[in-house]
Amino acid sequence: MKYDVLIVGAGFAGAVCAERLAAAGKRVLIIDKRSHIGGNAFDCHDKNGVMIHPYGPHIFHTSSKRIFEYLSNFTDWRFYEHRVLACVDGTLYPIPINRTTINKLYDLDLDEQAVTAYLESVREPRDRVTTSEDVVLSSVGRDLCEKFFRGYTRKQWGLDLSELSAGVAARIPTRANDDDRYFTDAFQFMPAQGYSSMFERMLASPNIELRLSEDFHAIRSVVERQHTVYTGPIDAYFDFRFGKLPYRSLAFEHEHLSNVGRFQLTGTVNYPNDHEYTRITEFKHLTGQRHSGTSIVREYPRAEGEPYYPIPRPENEALFKRYSELAEATPDVTFVGRLAQYRYYNMDQVVGAALKAAEDLTL
Ligand code: FAD
Ligand code: UDP
Numbered sequence: 001m002k003y004d005v006l007i008v009g010a011g012f013a014g015a016v017c018a019e020r021l022a023a024a025g026k027r028v029l030i031i032d033k034r035s036h037i038g039g040n041a042f043d044c045h046d047k048n049g050v051m052i053h054p055y056g057p058h059i060f061h062t063s064s065k066r067i068f069e070y071l072s073n074f075t076d077w078r079f080y081e082h083r084v085l086a087c088v089d090g091t092l093y094p095i096p097i098n099r100t101t102i103n104k105l106y107d108l109d110l111d112e113q114a115v116t117a118y119l120e121s122v123r124e125p126r127d128r129v130t131t132s133e134d135v136v137l138s139s140v141g142r143d144l145c146e147k148f149f150r151g152y153t154r155k156q157w158g159l160d161l162s163e164l165s166a167g168v169a170a171r172i173p174t175r176a177n178d179d180d181r182y183f184t185d186a187f188q189f190m191p192a193q194g195y196s197s198m199f200e201r202m203l204a205s206p207n208i209e210l211r212l213s214e215d216f217h218a219i220r221s222v223v224e225r226q227h228t229v230y231t232g233p234i235d236a237y238f239d240f241r242f243g244k245l246p247y248r249s250l251a252f253e254h255e256h257l258s259n260v261g262r263f264q265l266t267g268t269v270n271y272p273n274d275h276e277y278t279r280i281t282e283f284k285h286l287t288g289q290r291h292s293g294t295s296i297v298r299e300y301p302r303a304e305g306e307p308y309y310p311i312p313r314p315e316n317e318a319l320f321k322r323y324s325e326l327a328e329a330t331p332d333v334t335f336v337g338r339l340a341q342y343r344y345y346n347m348d349q350v351v352g353a354a355l356k357a358a359e360d361l362t363l
Pocket of ligand 1: 232336346350
């Protein structure tokens with residue numbers, strides 16, 4: 001056997017498995033059909049020299065010390081707490097909804113306790129919270145739901161809040177205090193030299209061979225190996241035997257603005273009700289880079305295209321379950337990552353899942 005393990009995909013899931021397996025002495029071949037490593041977390045400089053994330057903004061945050069310490073073997077960090085404003089009727093408000101949002105929107109001057117009481121008076125409690133609509137209505141009530149959530153969700157997913165599982169909207173908390181950070185995790189840092197540098201270091205072992213612009217489907221029966229780690233879409237692995245699993249896609253519109261030091265107040269501004277795009281991100285906020293110009297990206301949701309988001313709703317989860325039963329009956333392949341596990345995972349969750357998968361393979 002030439003290789004112990006073939007790893008399909010050089011994003012977080014694939015790179016973590018490659019690094020761990022190589023460290024355990026395995027001979028690893030890792031391939032990606034794209035021409036670069038890093039998967040969707042890939043970053044690079046645009047032609048004007050500004051560091052951008054071609055596949056949309058990636059902000060690292062985790063509450064897991066273990067995951068943070070593991071990645072710290074491959075990167076230095078820059079402290080960064082992401083903040084987001086939502087543009088509603090032409091005015092910018094903090095999102096997640098907090099005390100400032102409520103006071104500014106309704107021209108009030110409530111303290112924290114009064115905001116809690118206000119939310120209590122407008123929320124529409126539910127006996128069972130199963131959809132994203134249940135989550136939002138039961139936490140902030142109808143008016144805030146219509147202003148901040150329904151339109152954004154319709155654009156992002158092409159679905160109503162009531163058609164999505166609770167977990168989607170549950171990503172966004174509601175706060176009665178003034179905390180305007182998007183995330184509250186204990187570790188909120190960006191890789192100091194970028195994600196791609198971190199991935200290069202993860203894949204530097206002599207036990208790892210990397211082949212880019214290589215599609216699994218062209219080599220699946222050619223490469224001699226004992227085991228496969230597959231991080232692409234699970235339905236594609238099984239040749240769509242039960243039909244296509246829906247994934248949501250995006251088109252990214254990148255723009256460089258020369259001689260504009262700063263385009264917007266925060267890293268991201270959301271547009272829940274206006275425009276075809278959901279949000280604009282300005283990269284210099286995230287990276288701390290100094291440059292006379294600035295680069296931004298607008299995200300336009302799409303039904304077709306590269307699979308970026310699994311779509312969490314009961315019928316999709318039922319279809320995924322059928323594929324995952326096939327996966328369980330395929331012991332020489334490990335399925336791990338956002339597309340292979342059809343989970344709306346953040347980067348740190350993918351790292352956690354990949355560490356576990358690699359551990360299981362080296363026991
Ligand atoms: P991917 O990064 O998708 O990697 C899979 C790789 O497999 C790809 O490179 C693909 O080319 C390759 N592949 C697939 N099929 C084949 C094949 N047949 N042959 C060869 N190669 C193949 N997470 C956060 O924590 N914070 C954020 O701010 C954040 N922002 C995001 C913004 C956007 C727009 C998106 C889409 C995601 C965001 N995420 C964020 C989630 C994050 O991107 C994922 O959790 C993580 O990158 C998934 O890693 P992965 O390895 O599972 O998948
Ligand atoms: N959401 C919303 N309004 C917002 C921000 C988020 O309705 O201003 C909802 C929307 O359904 C979105 C989900 O919450 O898809 C999760 O948002 P998040 O910012 O976590 O999405 P991601 O960064 O993963 O695209």
